[in-house]
Amino acid sequence: MTADQAHGQAQDQAHDTPVLRLESVRKTFGRDRVILRDVSLEVPQHTVTALIGASGSGKSTLLRCANLLEEIDDGAIFLDGEEITDPRTDPDAVRRRIGVVFQAYNLFPHMTVLQNVTLAPRRVLGVERAEAEAAARELLARLGLADKAGEYPDRLSGGQQQRAAIVRALAVRPRLLLLDEITAALDPELVGEVLSVVRDLKGEGMTMVLATHEMGFAREVADQVCFLDDGVVLERGTPSEVFGTPREERTRQFLRRIV
């Protein structure tokens, strides 16, 4: 068992510890461009959190901070109870425990799907090639991509590429999956197959945070919905609370515009 797995197992027993916790996170760009003013958020194990909010409200920035791709100005972020924003943290070790999928351009174009998926397990985790490939093929099959292992990304549809990107993110067996508008660049007819994968992962208990404009999907799949506005989580609750009976006028305005 690797140290990360041991860590994960120990945390499995600590049911109350959220997988991800943001505590009063502040993030600015430049001198005075405040993006996240005071964001607090808890993502319990085996749950799905949907981040909603207008374009520019900081959803992507929040996900990037959680993965240590951006440095925060104040506050703290915890993964499995461990403060990852502590300066002594090794960012690479943190990123090994978090899978990320972005809107587009996820796969390396000069590598086959199988090479894309096995890259991190082999290079980062040091898994043997045969073992990494066997695990990759199993994951690809589960996501309906068994016959695409040898293809290059440009031979895949957008939906298949995003599914392959999800497989790549899963290949390191992350504790947490961050999904940033993963259907936003897809043709409408391809959105369903990608959302269906997210639905399946939820069924398997994967802990996820997703930024999305797909309100119908957020309503269906999320345990918790967070509405980001003006640098804070202005409103949070279950989908039926936030979508059905929003408390804040700003939330109502946003939902009227988008739905």
Ligand code: ADP
């Ligand atoms: P969302 O994902 O909700 O659309 P973003 O997190 O992408 O919002 O962006 C929030 C704000 O931060 C936007 O105004 C954007 O222009 C700004 N921003 C994002 N990244 C940077 C950066 N690297 N430098 C300066 N401003 C940025």
Ligand code: MG
């Ligand atoms: Mg974004």
